[in-house]
Amino acid sequence: MPKTGTKAPPAASRKASPSKSDKTSKSDKKPAAPVTSPPSGGSANNGSGGTLDVVDGRTRKEYSIPVADCAIRATELKKIKTDNPDDTGLVSYDPAFLNTASCKSAITYIDGDKGILRYRGYPIEQLAENATFLEVAWLLRHGELPTQQEYEQFVHDITFHTYVHENFRKFLEGFRYDAHPMAMLNSSIAGLASFYPSARNIFDETERNISIVRLLAKTPTIAAFSYRHVKGLPFVYPDNRLSYVENFLSMIARMSESKYEANPVFARALEILFILHADHEQNCSANAVRAVGSSHVDPFSAVSAGVAALFGPLHGGANEQVLRMITEIGNVKNVPKFIEGVKTGTGGRLMGFGHRVYKSYDPRAKIVKRLADEVFKVVGVDKDLEIALELERIALSDDYFVSRKLYPNVDFYTGLIYRSMAFPTDFFTVLFAIGRMPGWLAQWEEMLLDREQKIARPRQIYIGPKERQYRSKLSAK
Ligand SMILES: CC(C)(COP(=O)(O)OP(=O)(O)OC[C@H]1O[C@@H](n2cnc3c(N)ncnc32)[C@H](O)[C@@H]1OP(=O)(O)O)[C@@H](O)C(=O)NCCC(=O)NCCS
16 A cells, blocks of 8 residues: 555645536636647757758759758658659658657657756756646646636646546456556546547537546546555545645545545655656657547547557556566665676666666656655665665666666656555556646647648558469368
């Protein structure tokens, strides 16, 4: 059971408390328009304009391809073709989108070399230090920080949509006791589409608005119900007196208390972790949400694709792997041998170290490291944490890791914090999913309102057989 504590805190992270239930929220009637202007910061627009002049070596023909925002449009390549009538023109071949921009986005800016992460222009460090998770959720969607009035209404709307239909009890009861919580979350989020059929009216702003509120409000409830189901504990219903994070902790950990009071250090730590995970531009799961959403399916179905993508060990599952590695090491005295195995290639990789984008440092890891220290002060340092800290100490001073720019990434410390709060290891990715929900929703809506977007449909390079005649290999049909 997560150690969510019993000390009565001032609701530090709560900026406004909802006062009464309201079936027709203001934001249903008057949704704010999403921002579609280009990002203010960063260097994404440097080197704009001009042309890329190329000569096709096959034909000696010259082409002048316009360059905008440091990009050429892949469709321009279509014009480059030989005289062969079957030639439909060049395509760009880019498995896994290593160098292909699939959209223009005004939401999140990352500079991996400089270790910069900004949401709508605001440095992640400032948001983690000062903002609430719901403030960040509003920011990601609308492009500006909420006013006091907007924020209060938003908190109110989210708070009063936390309940799920009673049929969800039966739905979750159908899962086996050892079901992975991400499998439950994924299918439950997809299942929400069946409860809200009008959510399919995605170009109706009011419908979009209420769907977004429902997804933000109900995801923690479903996550907590999944947790309780695995533990064989009765479901705890949402408590509308509590803040977003405190309510989540209450649904996870409350037993017989009449009023649940979370440990303020844990509640704030979790809120910061949610903020750090809220968006990360065109990652695997955001791309999945956009691709599925581009078919104009309802947002519950589109976002469930994001949950599915996050479930994979190459994406949201890395924090889980850090803990599995620590368990395997078993004792702090085994750390030097493990590190040696990593360096010689006879062991595995040092999980939680290195990043595809961040090559100087992961700005989120810096924040989480500080946070981890605060949480450890409350829970103490156990055997597993000792192993982790020793791994970190050796790796940060060892030339193998330093020369390859392998620094701890966000997953190294988040796993440790979740572990110290006694969340089960397979629940870590669910916590990531709760945090990422605002990002998925902002990316989904931005895609939907982007006039340049169409149904996502990549090209392929066909390498299969040429036409051949059907000759059955079956003796009888
Ligand atoms: C995140 C990751 C996939 C990025 O990989 P990448 O940018 O493609 O880097 P590469 O795989 O090209 O690695 C570059 C070098 O560093 C080494 N390396 C990278 N990550 C390493 C790690 N975690 N432990 C040990 N060595 C590592 C590679 O072996 C390679 O060494 P070499 O040049 O001698 O061959 C990789 O660092 C990794 O696997 N990390 C562990 C998993 C993890 O924490 N993932 C969460 C990411 S948020």
